[in-house]
Amino acid sequence: MAYVAVKGGEAAIEKSIELLKLSRSEGKNSLETEVITSRMKQLVDRVMCEAGFYAPLYAAISLKQNEGSLEEAVFLMRAYRSTLTRSHTSLELDCREMRLTRRISSAFKDIPLGQILGPTYDYTHRLINFDLLSENEEELEAFKDEFLGNIERLSTPMKAARVSDLLREENLIADYEKDNTEPEDITQEKFMFPASRSVKLQTLFRADTGFISGVAYSGMRGYGASAHPTIGELRCGYMEIEIAYPLDTDESMVLGEILFTEVEAYIGSHISTSGAHDGLGIAIGYGLVFGRAETRAIAMSILDCALNNPDPSNPPNDEEFVLLHGEPLEMSGFISHLKLPHYVTYQSRLDNIRKIRRENQINGSNATSEYGEELCISDE
């Protein structure tokens, strides 16, 4: 064990940062941010989603700056976001107004407009396509011209009512009163428990993809939640983001559009419908993400539903467990802080272990294990 105090850090840090630049600039080809935003869309979307910050160009720069590290890219975006003043809050979005690019239901075969596959990897065979090694832009252009030349264009954007609206008409889904209380904002205030639904959804929206997928999966395998939710509807498309016109709140201005994936998962549950029809019904879990991260959106919908049925014995149903441990910056920051020196705190611990072992040797007692490991009480 060598407890060498780290001194002279400044010069070392500078060189370390230069080494990073060296690592980032390996090879001959510069990576244009435009290539990242157009050809690495899913990666950009994931960065923006976990950052809670829609800015494709900044996400691309962040990825370029960090050799494609998702963790670091999300970190950069979040830190930059802290410096921005919030000037507007968008008007409420209604995903029924979504300009659809894909929309499927696993619950019902026949839905208005039918099942729209759109671009999906679901039915591809995951075989590495070695032709891409020699792919060139001319071929791609030719493909695009041919494909786009042969399609029939719609005169109006594809829009559809929600599948759940139909079930609601049949009284199979509890109709909730609209909750129009001002949502809390997890970026401006620390949320407390029990958490409101707005806090839950915002936290899940920005949570680490791997974390929410894993916890939702654990629910499907038997740790609470629901064994097998049914995808009532998964829709993917563009939503216009509007803000109220500053001089006349009856008017609104469109800022642009964002690609979202929205999921409603149906989960059997005991519901209270109006009056006498109390009984088995369908609960809905809601998921929404930037871009086309469908697994992520489904996982979010499972956890939304699970959190509405609290049960501290199952991780997916335990709001403190789910909401406090999927935050990308918090988890990566706290784990990585273990690399910092802990000389002082470790000294204090060692002192305790030595004292007790010494006293035990004198007393001939055997209360501690040989290495004093049992004494590893959490001091941090």
Added chain:
Amino acid sequence: MNENDYNFAFLDEGSKREIRRAIIKAITIPGCQIPFGSRELPIGRGWGTGGLQITLSIIGPDDILKVIDQGNDDSVNAISIKKFVSRCTGVEQTTDTQKATIIQSRHRIPEEKLGENHVLVLQVPNPEPLRSVERSVLKARQMHGDTEYSAAWLLLYEQIVRYGKITMGAGYPVLVDGRYVMAPSPIPRYDTLGLDDADCLYLFGAGREKMIYAVPPHTSVVPLDFDDFPFELENVEERVCRICGAENVYFDEIFDSETGERHYQCSDSGFCAKNAAAKQI
């Protein structure tokens, strides 16, 4: 980073004001954890962002800043934090405790006595002293509200039963102003006594857990213990700093891998340098 692209002290003024409000509330209720909307910073969560947000919110152009990491001014993270604050504020830096107005520290209180001109900002990994006995945030908060601290005492008692003494190391729980049990951040037990009836203001920031708390000047801070098992400091006797010759301070243990010898040197590097210089004159 182009300095002109960012606000003074990085955060926008609204965020800083909000954090100052939490600080004021914390000062008025000593030892009580006050929630705040912790912002993301360019420094890792868990690397001192709670302390850093306090520093950024209270710092002005005339302040003089000292940053230490486990006592050390030159530690890589202390340098990184100092550099960041300087870049976005332009304030003067120092390693001299007396000269500083704001001292941001991770896990140490400087050896030199702090006066009423000092604010010591401590970085806190886990602000909840009851976490090891109650993992639920909601329940722990309720326990604080009810002054229901029997589990915290029981934890100490169990350690005595098991090991013959209280085995709590750094971060020893304290009772503040006779009301709140507080995690003093993982400062060594040696430093805990410095919190009691101090002349300076102590501010504690936990960025990841989004809590701020405070020990105002001249507040009673008492470590939890039992009459027959009193609070004990770490061993410092018979140790001498190999650099400045100081005794009865908190030491780093240095292990010489070539000779196999064990040395001690002051954990507080600023104090050590000053002490060594004074002896040469």
